[in-house]
Amino acid sequence: MTISREIQPLPLDEAPIRKALEDAHLPSLLPALAQITGDLSLLRDDLVPETVLLTDPQGGLSAEAQAKARELALQTLVAWRDAGSVVAPPPSMTDVRRMMDYLIGEHVSDEYLPLLLEELAFADKDARAPEWNKDAINADRSMRVLIIGAGMSGILAAHRLQQAGIPYVVVEKNADVGGTWFENTYPGARVDSSNHAYSYSFMQKFDWPYHHSPQEVLLEYFSDCATEFGIRDNIRFNTEVESVTYDEGRAVWAVKVRGPEGDETLEAEAVVSAVGQLNRPKMPNIAGVGAFEGPAFHSAQWDHSIDFAGKTVGVIGTGSSASQFIPHLSDMAGEVRIFQRTPNWYAPAPNYHERVSEGFLWLATHVPTYAQWYRFWLFWAISDGFLPMVEVDDDWQPGDEVTGKLNGELRDLLAGSMRNYLESRPDLIEKTLPDFPPASKRIVVDNGTWPKTLLKEHVHLITEPIERVTPRGLLTEDGEEHELDVLVYGTGFQASKFLTPMKVVGRGGADMHEQWDGDARAYLGITMPNFPNFFFLYGPNTNIVVNGSIVYFSECEVQYVLECLKFLLESGQQAIDCRTDVHDAYNERIDAGNLKRAWGVSSVPSWYKSDSGRVAQNWPFTLLEYWQQTKTMDPADYVLL
Numbered sequence: 207m208t209i210s211r212e213i214q215p216l217p218l219d220e221a222p223i224r225k226a227l228e229d230a231h232l233p234s235l236l237p238a239l240a241q242i243t244g245d246l247s248l249l250r251d252d253l254v255p256e257t258v259l260l261t262d263p264q265g266g267l268s269a270e271a272q273a274k275a276r277e278l279a280l281q282t283l284v285a286w287r288d289a290g291s292v293v294a295p296p297p298s299m300t301d302v303r304r305m306m307d308y309l310i311g312e313h314v315s316d317e318y319l320p321l322l323l324e325e326l327a328f329a330d331k332d333a334r335a336p337e338w339n340k341d342a343i344n345a346d347r348s349m350r351v352l353i354i355g356a357g358m359s360g361i362l363a364a365h366r367l368q369q370a371g372i373p374y375v376v377v378e379k380n381a382d383v384g385g386t387w388f389e390n391t392y393p394g395a396r397v398d399s400s401n402h403a404y405s406y407s408f409m410q411k412f413d414w415p416y417h418h419s420p421q422e423v424l425l426e427y428f429s430d431c432a433t434e435f436g437i438r439d440n441i442r443f444n445t446e447v448e449s450v451t452y453d454e455g456r457a458v459w460a461v462k463v464r465g466p467e468g469d470e471t472l473e474a475e476a477v478v479s480a481v482g483q484l485n486r487p488k489m490p491n492i493a494g495v496g497a498f499e500g501p502a503f504h505s506a507q508w509d510h511s512i513d514f515a516g517k518t519v520g521v522i523g524t525g526s527s528a529s530q531f532i533p534h535l536s537d538m539a540g541e542v543r544i545f546q547r548t549p550n551w552y553a554p555a556p557n558y559h560e561r562v563s564e565g566f567l568w569l570a571t572h573v574p575t576y577a578q579w580y581r582f583w584l585f586w587a588i589s590d591g592f593l594p595m596v597e598v599d600d601d602w603q604p605g606d607e608v609t610g611k612l613n614g615e616l617r618d619l620l621a622g623s624m625r626n627y628l629e630s631r632p633d634l635i636e637k638t639l640p641d642f643p644p645a646s647k648r649i650v651v652d653n654g655t656w657p658k659t660l661l662k663e664h665v666h667l668i669t670e671p672i673e674r675v676t677p678r679g680l681l682t683e684d685g686e687e688h689e690l691d692v693l694v695y696g697t698g699f700q701a702s703k704f705l706t707p708m709k710v711v712g713r714g715g716a717d718m719h720e721q722w723d724g725d726a727r728a729y730l731g732i733t734m735p736n737f738p739n740f741f742f743l744y745g746p747n748t749n750i751v752v753n754g755s756i757v758y759f760s761e762c763e764v765q766y767v768l769e770c771l772k773f774l775l776e777s778g779q780q781a782i783d784c785r786t787d788v789h790d791a792y793n794e795r796i797d798a799g800n801l802k803r804a805w806g807v808s809s810v811p812s813w814y815k816s817d818s819g820r821v822a823q824n825w826p827f828t829l830l831e832y833w834q835q836t837k838t839m840d841p842a843d844y845v846l847l
């Protein structure tokens with residue numbers, strides 16, 4: 207089991223405590239100490255952080271203030287240990303608020319307080335767990351739920367249904383759980399949000415080895431969650447859903463699956479799609495794809511049998527996946543030719559490849575609530591405060607390199623960082639600096655590895671457009687044929703083709719894909735008209751760009767789905783079908799919101815948009831707003847069947 211939330215006793219020797227404090231994240235440590243001792247005077251005015259910025263973890267505290275804070279922490283921990291290491295009773299709301307205010311250096315708005323308390327999940331309290339049980343509400347009612355997919359969202363949905371006593375089955379096309387972390391095994395795959403935030407709020411792990419753990423650590427985490435939740439026996443592996451059809455007369459979904467034992471039809475009163483957005487590899491629309499005679503594969507289907515030593519490897523694409531595996535390829539291969547169609551913005555994350563320091567780890571596993579306060583700090587640092595940086599000002603004009611003043615400041619920061627790295631190669635600066643606003647497409651996370659890779663002599667960045675794939679390599683429009691030994695497609699996923707290739711037929715024979723007509727929409731990203739009791743997780747317009755972790759969204763979505771099921775049980779209704787007017791009004795607001803964001807107005811290609819150019823993926827508003835909208839279900843939004 208890799209999910210350790212155990213707290214070790216403090217040692218009698220002061221030396222290891224003092225040593226660990228050298229690596230302490232002080233803005234998180236002092237509230238933790240205030241909480242375990244109940245002594246809020248520790249949150250001294252002279253030790254209040256000035257900022258919450260990922261790039262300035264100690265919040266602008268001077269060296270002198272940091273030394274004082276460490277000394278204070280040492281004295282406090284020693285005294286607490288000597289008094290028996292008894293954790294003070296849970297703090298009052300006023301006290302929690304003071305601790306939060308201290309940590310972020312300003313007053314937390316009232317509206318955020320309940321959300322933040324849930325996220326903090328102190329004392330292992332799972333504030334989002336359903337406090338009801340199906341049988342207690344209606345033991346006779348048949349309420350079987352079929353979940354499609356056992357990735358991060360599917361595991362979560364299964365866990366919550368189990369907590370509520372609702373029978374469910376999970377159908378998973380792969381041989382094990384983990385979804386994206388099961389499939390993407392390319393070298394260098396790691397989570398580009400901090401894993402202290404990219405984890406379930408109620409299943410926080412105190413001993414993450416890295417700030418951004420590699421794929422195998424994330425896979426292990428989700429796999430252990432599935433085991434700990436006790437849901438594995440309800441998962442049918444190596445089984446793929448082919449079609450889902452609603453039987454209106456019986457208010458039941460017939461789900462045709464293909465598994466190791468052949469085809470079968472399962473029945474359920476409700477279906478939860480947890481298939482993810484970045485699930486089906488996308489091959490580029492370049493002439494001759496398939497013509498290359500050497501080994502060729504997509505990044506999500508990495509061919510681990512290949513020995514790259516001495517080989518010339520071509521890579522199409524420079525998105526988040528390619529930016530992670532190309533540096534590793536450059537260590538293994540004789541030559542790497544990178545074919546870039548559109549450049550990216552790179553966000554500096556200094557700790558991207560770093561192990562969590564020994565001292566941090568020690569404190570996280572010896573000081574109760576320290577890890578939770580650090581998660582809170584991260585949550586705040588990456589959350590709603592970032593949205594203004596991607597806002598479109600009223601005087602924005604198509605073609606502008608920034609969408610507004612703050613977006614311009616972001617641009618300067620990112621461009622400055624790239625220029626510094628590539629100072630010696632103006633040609634690379636020219637090729638890599640985008641002429642479009644940051645956040646028009648996904649900003650790639652990096653710690654300088656990308657520009658350093660480009661500077662290697664055997665790595666070539668080619669921006670000449672590809673004309674076609676040939677048996678020997680890639681022909682670019684300037685007439686040059688780039689001969690390759692191996693070709694890797696880092697060309698992303700069919701993100702806007704939600705639920706492809708499944709066929710889903712709802713009320714009155716409505717076909718989900720036809721209804722969407724290439725442009726997926728849903729109410730809250732979760733339900734859509736004509737598909738009663740059919741729920742999406744990570745559905746249309748629930749991807750976040752700059753603020754937060756996608757696990758947070760899944761937790762909100764699952765909470766809403768559970769509210770819907772509870773309503774069905776309590777009301778005795780057979781099904782709920784989203785009202786068209788509610789759905790349409792909601793989507794109008796989403797579209798208007800996205801048009802006020804960099805990714806909405808920009809014309810650069812990105813997986814955020816469907817073929818029509820509409821942003822079908824992204825949520826344009828705050829984390830708080832999504833939480834508020836999904837906290838409860840309003841029956842008035844639905845046709846009751």
Ligand code: NAP
Pocket residue numbers: 395396397398399484489490491492522523524525526527528529530545546547548549648672696697698699811812813
């Ligand atoms: P992506 O961001 O969609 O990048 C695809 C790349 O392929 C782009 O550079 C794109 O160029 C290029 N491409 C596509 N079709 C092409 C064509 N016909 N000709 C030339 N180039 C073409 O895909 P991804 O890198 O797999 O990342 C997808 C998303 O997965 C990320 O944005 C992120 O959300 C997620 N991800 C997360 C992590 C993580 O957290 N660890 C890691 C990897 C991926 P254009 O820019 O011109 O379209």
